[in-house]
Amino acid sequence: MNAPAVTVRRRLRPGVYELGDARGTLALAAPPDTAVLGTLSPGARTALRALGGRETTEDELAADATNPAERAALLTALDRGWVIRTLHAGGHDLCTTVPFGPRRPHGPAPAPGRPRALSRFARVRRDGDDIILESPLADSRIVVHHGDVLRVLHDPEPAARSGAAAAAVAGELAAEGFLVDREAEEADFTALQWAPHELDFHVRSRAGRRTRAAGTGFGGTRWAKGRFAPLPERRPPYPGRVLALPAADLDRAARTDPSLTRVLEDRRSHRRHGTADPLTRDRLGEFLFRTARARRRDGEGPPVGRPYPCGGGLYEMEVYVAAGQVRGVPRDFYHYDPHDHALVATGAPPRTVDRLLRDADAATGGAGRPQALLVLAARFGRLMWKYEAMGYALVLKHVGVVQQVMYSVATAMGLAPCALGSGDIDLFARATGCDPVEESSVGEFCLGSLP
Incomplete structure (x- = not known):
């Protein structure tokens, strides 16, 4: 030069x-x-x-x-x-x-x-x-x-x-x-x-002159419309065994739950679970019904949302359950079908399920393997078909929204909840067979009975 x-x-x-x-x-x-x-x-x-x-x-x-x-x-x-x-x-x-x-x-x-x-x-x-x-x-x-x-x-x-x-x-x-x-x-x-990728993500997923100068859209632009078909709300089913779950009696819960103020004040992270009286299939079913099901008017017709808010009403979040010690649920890794209110086995190798539970134990400081590990996963295309430049930031906001709803319901039900700070995307891919760019874990939540 x-x-x-x-x-x-x-x-x-x-x-x-x-x-x-x-x-x-x-x-x-x-x-x-x-x-x-x-x-x-x-x-x-x-x-x-x-x-x-x-x-x-x-x-x-x-x-x-x-x-x-x-x-x-x-x-x-x-x-x-x-x-x-x-x-x-x-x-x-x-x-x-x-x-x-x-x-x-x-x-x-x-x-x-x-x-x-x-x-x-x-x-x-x-x-x-x-x-x-x-x-x-x-x-x-x-x-x-x-x-x-x-x-x-x-x-x-x-x-x-x-x-x-x-x-x-x-x-x-x-x-x-x-x-x-x-x-x-x-x-x-x-x-x-700041780690370089974190600062870059921060400035690129917020509106500002960088996004204005980029020459591309920002927000709910529906940029993929006409080029790609939107993903359906219902995830394609796994071929594994299906465990139907009992629905929650919401009228009874409305009468017996503590007040919202009491729930928020009593909310704690409980890392240890009670071994004498572990989580049961009925209690897990009630919890998932109250936090993650696809709601329908009068129990029929098309879904009208879920118990938590979601940007654009697109509901890209899927819930998976690593059952460690849940009475009535065999030890396995399941996808929660929010439409049929059922657990469907993903076919995960037993060693992978064990590793997921061991990692959750390590994340809680060695408090013990959770009775159930709930893994939040995002089908990214469901959301990113509409949202440009800010889609993943919105996914992470939804993780916080879902975890807060889970904390509140677990507290009201007298269960032991604890959100985790991170998880292993490679383990999730092995447990589900999903391409991590299409669907991957984005949040983890331990659930069990109170000690």
């Missing part, structure tokens, strides 16, 4: 427009952001209009009769997130910086002589025909046009000694927050508290 010179082409990013008032003051706007440029000369106004219509070099701006000081001030203001910048050298484009909006402070660029490195939050991916460099901490994404840019990413330290092009690329990456002071980043708690 030893090109003798580097040129920068600029154009206003899409959605930016010019505002003016009677006094001749100009501003740029791209709601919700604005930037006041002040009163510009006729030449500077001409240059600004040129930037709105095509890519323009600094030499071309100079031809618009702007004086050097005014031109430099205008470019400084525009480079704070209002223009798309492309670096060009040696007859080819190097990279293009596409801002999401006005640049915000992201820490100082690496000082001369300080060790610099690619930020631990940066990642490279393909988007269509483009190679994209992005970071949840950056206010822009960089489109990589030439392989030499990737060499700067791999070894940024010698970049300044490799010619003007490499130095320009390194400067651009540092200015946008992709090359950082390595020692400073590794000593910053605010940055270290």
Whole structure:
């Protein structure tokens, strides 16, 4: 990368427009952001209009009769997130910086002589025909046009000694927050508290300028409509044995349950279960009926929801039961059919069932294997057919909703509930034969009798 010179082409990013008032003051706007440029000369106004219509070099701006000081001030203001910048050298484009909006402070660029490195939050991916460099901490994404840019990413330290092009690329990456002071980043708690994938997930699953600038939809766009058929609400059945469960007597429960206030105040996580009087098939059936069944008006007709709220009313969540010590339910791994209110064996190997129960024991600090481990799984396509960019975030919200309902019902029934913090997606795949990208475990919940 030893090109003798580097040129920068600029154009206003899409959605930016010019505002003016009677006094001749100009501003740029791209709601919700604005930037006041002040009163510009006729030449500077001409240059600004040129930037709105095509890519323009600094030499071309100079031809618009702007004086050097005014031109430099205008470019400084525009480079704070209002223009798309492309670096060009040696007859080819190097990279293009596409801002999401006005640049915000992201820490100082690496000082001369300080060790610099690619930020631990940066990642490279393909988007269509483009190679994209992005970071949840950056206010822009960089489109990589030439392989030499990737060499700067791999070894940024010698970049300044490799010619003007490499130095320009390194400067651009540092200015946008992709090359950082390595020692400073590794000593910053605010940055270290985030795993890169968690911070990336956070910023991408919330509305904001990144989602607006991505050029894709966000929310319930039904993006797959017309391309793919939506998944049916009812999951295809497993071929294993079926255990019918008794329905709950909701009228009796309404008379005998403690009040909602009492339930919420008494709710506790109970990690140990009573061995003398274990959970029974009837009690498990009542619990599942009250927390996860497909409800129907007067017990007939199409389903009208379940006992917990769900975004879009799509109900992507499935409940599985690893029965360890449930009287009347053979030890096995079952899918709960919310439509027929029954347990259906998935055909899981006994060793896999045992491992699921042992892992739950370890997750509770060795309190003992649960009498029943309820595994919440999501059929992702059921929800993601409609929701764009935020689908998985919504799945995790539903996990919390379902677990809160389970805690409340278990408390009202005098059972021992305990939600777990994590589970093993590979074990779930072995227990069900599901493709983890189509359906996978997303939450776990232990249930048993009180000791």
